[in-house]
Amino acid sequence: MKNTKFxxxxxxxxxxxxxxxxxxxxxxxxxxxxxxxxxxxxxxxxYVTVDKSAxxxxxxxxxxxxxxxxxxxxxxxxxGGPGCSSVAYGAAEEIGPFHIKNDGKSLYLNKYSWxxxxxxxxxxxPVGVGFSYSNRSSDLYALGDSRTAKDAYKFLVKWFxxxxxxxxxxxxxxxxxxxxxxxxxxxxxxxxxxxxxAQPEINFKGFMVGNAVTDDYYDYIGTFEYWWTHGLISDSxxxxxxxxxxxxxSQHPSIVCNRALEMADSEFGNIDPYSIYTRPCNxxxxxxxxxxxxxxxxxxxxxxxxxxxxxxxxxxxxVQLAMHANVTKLSYPWSTCSDIVGTYWSDSPQSMLPxxxxxxxxxxxxxxxxxxxxxxxxxxxxxxxxDALRLPTVNNWSPWYDNGRVGGWSQEYKGLTYVxxxxxxxxxxxxxxxxxxxxxxxxxxDRSMPSRS
Amino acid sequence: MKNTKFxxxxxxxxxxxxxxxxxxxxxxxxxxxxxxxxxxxxxxxxYVTVDKSAxxxxxxxxxxxxxxxxxxxxxxxxxGGPGCSSVAYGAAEEIGPFHIKNDGKSLYLNKYSWxxxxxxxxxxxPVGVGFSYSNRSSDLYALGDSRTAKDAYKFLVKWFxxxxxxxxxxxxxxxxxxxxxxxxxxxxxxxxxxxxxAQPEINFKGFMVGNAVTDDYYDYIGTFEYWWTHGLISDSxxxxxxxxxxxxxSQHPSIVCNRALEMADSEFGNIDPYSIYTRPCNxxxxxxxxxxxxxxxxxxxxxxxxxxxxxxxxxxxxVQLAMHANVTKLSYPWSTCSDIVGTYWSDSPQSMLPxxxxxxxxxxxxxxxxxxxxxxxxxxxxxxxxDALRLPTVNNWSPWYDNGRVGGWSQEYKGLTYVxxxxxxxxxxxxxxxxxxxxxxxxxxDRSMPSRS
Numbered sequence: 001m002k003n004t005k006f007x008x009x010x011x012x013x014x015x016x017x018x019x020x021x022x023x024x025x026x027x028x029x030x031x032x033x034x035x036x037x038x039x040x041x042x043x044x045x046x047y048v049t050v051d052k053s054a055x056x057x058x059x060x061x062x063x064x065x066x067x068x069x070x071x072x073x074x075x076x077x078x079x080g081g082p083g084c085s086s087v088a089y090g091a092a093e094e095i096g097p098f099h100i101k102n103d104g105k106s107l108y109l110n111k112y113s114w115x116x117x118x119x120x121x122x123x124x125x126p127v128g129v130g131f132s133y134s135n136r137s138s139d140l141y142a143l144g145d146s147r148t149a150k151d152a153y154k155f156l157v158k159w160f161x162x163x164x165x166x167x168x169x170x171x172x173x174x175x176x177x178x179x180x181x182x183x184x185x186x187x188x189x190x191x192x193x194x195x196x197x198a199q200p201e202i203n204f205k206g207f208m209v210g211n212a213v214t215d216d217y218y219d220y221i222g223t224f225e226y227w228w229t230h231g232l233i234s235d236s237x238x239x240x241x242x243x244x245x246x247x248x249x250s251q252h253p254s255i256v257c258n259r260a261l262e263m264a265d266s267e268f269g270n271i272d273p274y275s276i277y278t279r280p281c282n283x284x285x286x287x288x289x290x291x292x293x294x295x296x297x298x299x300x301x302x303x304x305x306x307x308x309x310x311x312x313x314x315x316x317x318x319v320q321l322a323m324h325a326n327v328t329k330l331s332y333p334w335s336t337c338s339d340i341v342g343t344y345w346s347d348s349p350q351s352m353l354p355x356x357x358x359x360x361x362x363x364x365x366x367x368x369x370x371x372x373x374x375x376x377x378x379x380x381x382x383x384x385x386x387d388a389l390r391l392p393t394v395n396n397w398s399p400w401y402d403n404g405r406v407g408g409w410s411q412e413y414k415g416l417t418y419v420x421x422x423x424x425x426x427x428x429x430x431x432x433x434x435x436x437x438x439x440x441x442x443x444x445x446d447r448s449m450p451s452r453s
Numbered sequence: 454m455k456n457t458k459f460x461x462x463x464x465x466x467x468x469x470x471x472x473x474x475x476x477x478x479x480x481x482x483x484x485x486x487x488x489x490x491x492x493x494x495x496x497x498x499x500y501v502t503v504d505k506s507a508x509x510x511x512x513x514x515x516x517x518x519x520x521x522x523x524x525x526x527x528x529x530x531x532x533g534g535p536g537c538s539s540v541a542y543g544a545a546e547e548i549g550p551f552h553i554k555n556d557g558k559s560l561y562l563n564k565y566s567w568x569x570x571x572x573x574x575x576x577x578x579p580v581g582v583g584f585s586y587s588n589r590s591s592d593l594y595a596l597g598d599s600r601t602a603k604d605a606y607k608f609l610v611k612w613f614x615x616x617x618x619x620x621x622x623x624x625x626x627x628x629x630x631x632x633x634x635x636x637x638x639x640x641x642x643x644x645x646x647x648x649x650x651a652q653p654e655i656n657f658k659g660f661m662v663g664n665a666v667t668d669d670y671y672d673y674i675g676t677f678e679y680w681w682t683h684g685l686i687s688d689s690x691x692x693x694x695x696x697x698x699x700x701x702x703s704q705h706p707s708i709v710c711n712r713a714l715e716m717a718d719s720e721f722g723n724i725d726p727y728s729i730y731t732r733p734c735n736x737x738x739x740x741x742x743x744x745x746x747x748x749x750x751x752x753x754x755x756x757x758x759x760x761x762x763x764x765x766x767x768x769x770x771x772v773q774l775a776m777h778a779n780v781t782k783l784s785y786p787w788s789t790c791s792d793i794v795g796t797y798w799s800d801s802p803q804s805m806l807p808x809x810x811x812x813x814x815x816x817x818x819x820x821x822x823x824x825x826x827x828x829x830x831x832x833x834x835x836x837x838x839x840d841a842l843r844l845p846t847v848n849n850w851s852p853w854y855d856n857g858r859v860g861g862w863s864q865e866y867k868g869l870t871y872v873x874x875x876x877x878x879x880x881x882x883x884x885x886x887x888x889x890x891x892x893x894x895x896x897x898x899d900r901s902m903p904s905r906s
Contacts, residue, residue, distance in 0.1 A: 229682040231825045231832045231862055231873045234850030235840055269852025269859045270905070277730065277826070277876045279858060372684045373730070379684045387688055397687030399722025405732060406722045409684055420684045423730045452723070 023162050026324070027062075032098065033318045034106035041066040041097065041115060046324040048162070050127075050154040055135025058155045059124045059325060061087055062163070063097050063115050073170035073205075073444065075118040076156070078125060078186075080178025080213070082143070083341030085130035085334075086122040088310045090175070094429035095436070096120060102305070104312025112433035114440050118172070121159075125152050125182065128341040130314075130334055131325040140340050144347035149185040156190070160201055167201040172208065172365075172444075177377055177426065180212025181348065184355040191362055206365025208443050211377040211426050214385040216250040216350040222381030230276060232375060233267045251348035273375040275425025281305040306430070307336050356389060360415035367417045367443045371424030371431060372408070379420055386418055400449035407435045410449040419449055476615050479777070480515075485551065486771045487559035494519040494550065494568060499777040501615070503580075503607040508588025511608045512778060514540055514575045515616070516550050516568050526623035526658070526897065528571040529609070531578060531639075533631025533666070535596070536794030538583035538787075539575040541763045543628070547882035548889070549573060555758070557765025565886035567893050571625070574612075578605050578635065581794040583767075583787055584778040593793050597800035602638040609643070613654055620654040625661065625818075625897075630830055630879065633665025634801065637808040644815055659818025661896050664830040664879050667838040668804040669703040675834030683729060685828060686720045704801035726828040728878025734758040759883070760789050809842060813868035820870045820896045824877030824884060825861065832873055839871055853902035860888045863902040872902055 027046035042064045047057040065072045077090040092100050097113040097120075100106075114120055124130035126148040128140040160167050175183045187207045194200040213219060224245070228238040241264060245257035253261065272280040313319055314334045320326045326334065360366060368386065370379040391413035399406045400419070408420040419442075421428050421435045429436035442449050480499035498514040518525045530543040545553050550566040550573075553559075567573055577583030579601040581593040613620050628636045640660045647653040666672060677698070681691040694717060698710035706714065725733040766772055767787045773779045779787065813819060821839065823832040844866035852859045853872070861873040872895075874881050874888045882889035895902050 225678075225682055228836075229678055229833050231823070231836075231875070234864065235836070236846075236849065267850050267852070267862070269854075269862075270857075271852070271859045271875075370684070380682050383681075383684075383688070393689075396689065397720050399720070399724070401722075404723075406724045409720070409722075411687065422684070422724075 020162060020164055027162070029322055029324075032107060032322050033316060034101075034313075035098065036107060036109055038109070039097075042069065044163075047131075047327065048155050048158045050151045050158070051134075054139060055133075055328075056127050056139065056151065057133060058127065058151065059087075059131035060155070060159065061091060061122045061323065062119065063091070063113075063122075064119045065115050065117070067116075069119050070165065073118045073172060074121060074166050075114065076121045076123060076171070076173045078123060078152075078173065078175035078179040078182045080176060080180065080182070081129070081337050081342050082126075082148075082178050082345045083129055083338040084177075085124050085336055086175075087124055087130050087314065088307065088336035089427060091120075091122045092310045092313070093306045094427055095440070096122065100306070100309035100313045102309055104309045105316070107313075110433065112429070112437040114429075114437065116437075117441055117444055119166070123152065123155065125155070126341065127151065128338050130338075131320075131323075131330075133328060133330060135328070140338075141344045142346065143341055144345055145181050145185055145349060146347050148182055149189050152182070152186050153189045153193070156186075156202060168199060168203045171202055171204050172206055173204075174208040174210075174440075176210040176212060176428070178213050180209045180214050180377070181352060183207050183209050183212070184352045184359065187359055187364065188355045191359055191364065204364070206367070207359075208367040208369065208440075210369040210428050211371055211374050212352075212368065212382065213250070213377055214352050214382060215388065216248070217246060218384035218388055219250055219377065219381040220245050222384040223375075223378055226375060226378035226380040227264060227268075229380075230375065232271070232273075232276070233264045237263045237267055249348065249350055251345060268375075272425070274427065275371075275431060276373050276375050277423075278373075278425065278431075281308070310336055353385065353389060356416070360389075360391070365443070365446050366415065367419065367439075369419040369421060369428060369439060371421050371426060371428040373423055373431075374426040376426050382418070386413070386416065389413075389416070391416055395448065398451065401452045402435055402438055402450070404452075407432075407438065407449070412448065417443075417446075473615060473617055480615070482775055482777075485560060485775050486769060487554075487766070488551065489560060489562055491562070492550075495522065497616075500584075500780065501608045501611045503604045503611070504587075507592060508586075508781075509580050509592065509604065510586060511580065511604065512540075512577045512584035513608070513612065514544055514776070515572065516544070516566075516575075517572045518568050518570070520569075522572050523618065526571045526625060527574060527619050528567065529574045529576060529624070529626045531576060531605075531626065531628035531632040531635045533629060533633065533635070534582070534790050534795050535579075535601075535631050535798045536582055536791040537631075538577050538789055539628075540577055540583050540767065541760065541789035542880060544573075544575045545763045545766070546759050547880055548893070549575065553759065553762040553766045555762055557762045558769070560766075563886065565882070565890040567882075567890065569890075570894055570897055572619070576605065576608065578608070579794065580604065581791050583791075584773075584776075584783075586781060586783060588781070593791075594797045595799065596794055597798055598634050598638055598802060599800050601635060602642050605635070605639050606642045606646070609639075609655060621652060621656045624655055624657050625659055626657075627661040627663075627893075629663040629665060629881070631666050633662045633667050633830070634805060636660050636662050636665070637805045637812065640812055640817065641808045644812055644817065657817070659820070660812075661820040661822065661893075663822040663881050664824055664827050665821065665835065666703070666805075666830055667835060668806050668841065669701070670699060670803065671837035671841055672703055672830065672834040673698050675837040676828075676831055679828060679831035679833040680717060680721075682833075683828065685724070685726075685729070686717045690716050690720055702801065702803055704798060721828075725878070727880065728824075728884060729826050729828050730876075731826075731878065731884075734761075763789055806838065806842060809869070813842075813844070818896070818899050819868065820872065820892075822872040822874060822881060822892060824874050824879060824881040826876055826884075827879040829879050835871070839866070839869065842866070842869070844868055848901065851904065854905045855888055855891055855903070857905075860885075860891065860902070865901065870896075870899075 027044040029043045045061040079086040079089040095114040098107040124132040127134040190204045224241045227233045240260040244260040395412040408422045424432040480497040482496045495517045500510040532539040532542040548567040551560040577585040580587040677694045680686045693713040697713040848865040861875045863872045877885040
């Protein structure tokens with residue numbers, strides 16, 4: 001009797017178990033078009049439905065670690081915009097194992113992929129971004145921070161059910177730019193839901209953000225100061241910006257602030273504001289695609305030429321087939337950033353600092369980093385925001401080294417570590433892959449950045 | 454009788470004339486050790502005595518233009534320090550036709566030498582710098598701005614007598630760094646001596662300075678702000694610097710200011726402050742040679758590896774022989790910067806702005822430029838200084854272009870043109886030779902920098 005009961009239980013368990021793994025297996029990518037020979041890690045991608053009635057589904061791409069993935073942490077990576085794809089940027093340009101060659105068809109392995117240290121989960125978020133969709137297209141006009149966080153949380157819960165081997169695994173979230181909103185907001189949601197649970201399934205340990213939109217007031221002050229001290233704008237425009245913009249929201253600037261921002265843009269000229277000392281990919285075509293969104297006077301995402309290869313690659317039917325993507329046959333092509341999502345963005349709280357305070361008090365591991373040659377969410381913006389937290393300093397500002405050369409600077413506060421990467425633009429791992437990899441390693445271990453040896 | 458008289462006069466004139474040209478001929482460099490084959494311009498170098506009784510003599514090097522030197526202007530180039538050699542920097546690293554190979558023995562032609570547009574006169578100034586000397590060695594401990602300007606003026610008068618073909622020729626002065634003091638001061642002296650003379654022998658037309666020490670107060674404000682906004686120093690050190698230094702002299706900082714400057718230096722780490730995004734030549738040896746001078750926490754001059762080749766080359770006996778240098782057999786080797794000169798510097802007025810006002814009113818052509826990745830005399834320092842002049846704007850801040858790419862920014866004021874060169878460090882023509890050459894061309898023609906075409 002006992003045995004039979006156990007047997008029944010075991011069979012039911014096995015049934016659920018195999019159904020789960022069957023779902024997971026369906027998402028397995030056996031081969032990506034144009035991938036190199038020596039791929040030695042597993043990858044999965046596909047959809048997780050977050051609202052069945054509306055037909056809302058988010059697209060993810062998991063690239064596991066080549067060695068001992070079962071003992072390595074899981075990192076969720078989010079890009080910003082709002083409206084930009086983590087597949088386009090995080091995966092294909094920054095920390096992912098595959099980068100795209102300039103033929104737009106073949107892939108090569110990224111020497112400094114973060115999957116060497118963690119299993120990487122790239123999420124296209126919210127719906128309307130990349131392959132993520134809603135069958136109720138009106139949803140795309142009603143997006144904002146709150147919706148994004150809630151859907152991402154729903155995604156996570158269901159994803160962990162599809163990939164139960166990751167339950168209770170060390171889990172981190174990282175991202176850049178407007179993900180400076182997504183990451184703390186999603187972190188807060190997980191943190192709150194986990195509260196009181198001894199061993200939560202989403203074993204959330206902390207987050208890391210880079211060149212992150214954090215606090216509209218301090219971001220504005222720091223950004224305008226960056227522009228002036230880096231010689232990008234006139235004295236008069238500097239004054240206008242401070243007068244016109246400081247009181248407002250950066251996601252929804254006033255008309256007079258917009259006018260000052262446009263003046264600033266015209267003074268910039270044809271530079272790449274996401275990396276001010278490097279050559280822009282081309283003269284005008286790819287820049288300034290849009291006059292809307294958080295930075296209405298410029299495109300919302302870094303646009304070196306790599307972005308073009310993403311646009312080619314992820315629109316190839318054979319790639320979409322291999323990745324189990326675009327199963328509903330979207331009426332528009334996959335793109336690196338969605339103009340609609342960015343343009344109609346609704347709620348965007350002016351400050352993430354209250355969330356920082358809550359999560360620092362909660363004992364989470366929090367790291368913030370800045371590439372110091374980015375004029376879009378510059379180092380000065382982040383310095384002002386962090387200073388406003390008034391955290392006690394544990395180790396004051398000092399250079400960190402890679403191979404005898406200064407990689408940037410770092411300051412350790414009680415509850416937060418700040419790291420800069422010198423010479424890096426908005427997409428730090430794109431510009432300084434090796435230094436970004438060192439950063440990630442030290443974040444995972446919560447260890448001070450390497451000082452001179 | 455008439456004929457005889459004229460004949461006598463003619464003979465005397467011819468005598469003076471040929472004596473002059475004979476003196477000039479003595480200075481001709483027939484061949485420089487290690488020079489390439491295709492040298493197609495004349496060059497002269499040697500000493501001009503500025504004080505016979507003290508045995509004070511200044512060393513110069515003239516490199517003429519390869520084409521039509523007789524119709525091209527003359528440019529005097531000065532480096533700063535105080536105590537640094539125009540031969541070492543201006544000539545051999547920046548605008549001169551010869552640069553030195555890394556064997557320290559051979560020369561190659563600089564594609565963007567400014568001698569394509571002007572005859573270049575490099576002066577080692579004041580005595581104690583490079584090959585320039587005083588037999589009264591106590592002179593070296595009593596140098597300052599005023600002595601330097603007076604001796605340079607004496608030099609010029611005598612040099613024009615040795616090279617009378619340059620009398621009445623369009624004449625300009627340019628230089629960088631602490632030459633931000635030398636250039637306006639010497640300009641003022643010439644301007645005042647020329648006043649009321651219809652056709653002065655020194656036909657002085659204007660000056661240009663780059664990353665120039667200009668006004669101690671604004672330089673300090675701008676420099677500290679640059680350090681902080683470029684992530685080189687901590688928030689706390691930024692505050693200390695402002696508290697401790699703003700009221701004082703930058704050439705002779707107070708003890709408490711020095712302490713803050715040293716703290717800043719330690720936070721910098723092993724970067725090249727003269728070019729913050731490029732790799733320093735080596736780790737520590739060549740930097741921080743000295744703890745004295747204007748910037749007591751760092752060496753007074755840019756020290757990439759090129760400086761080493763100068764040190765080798767200009768100490769070769771055959772080079773000194775060919776250049777008519779070191780004729781008195783100095784008791785010390787030629788060096789790029791003199792520590793003694795820098796250390797014992799006396800008078801150094803806190804502001805050059807009154808001279809700017811006088812010379813702008815005098816109608817001289819005045820251009821100021823900044824390489825924007827220099828942390829020693831940064832762009833922000835210069836922006837504050839120029840703003841303090843309260844000049845009316847003719848053309849507001851806008852990018853200039855070279856080959857479709859932003860070369861920097863420019864603002865035209867009534868009486869002064871300001872140009873930045875993006876990505877260039879302290880020695881602009883070393884880091885951005887092509888852009889510096891474009892700058893010089895436009896300065897000579899007093900034409901707006903090229904806008905997008």
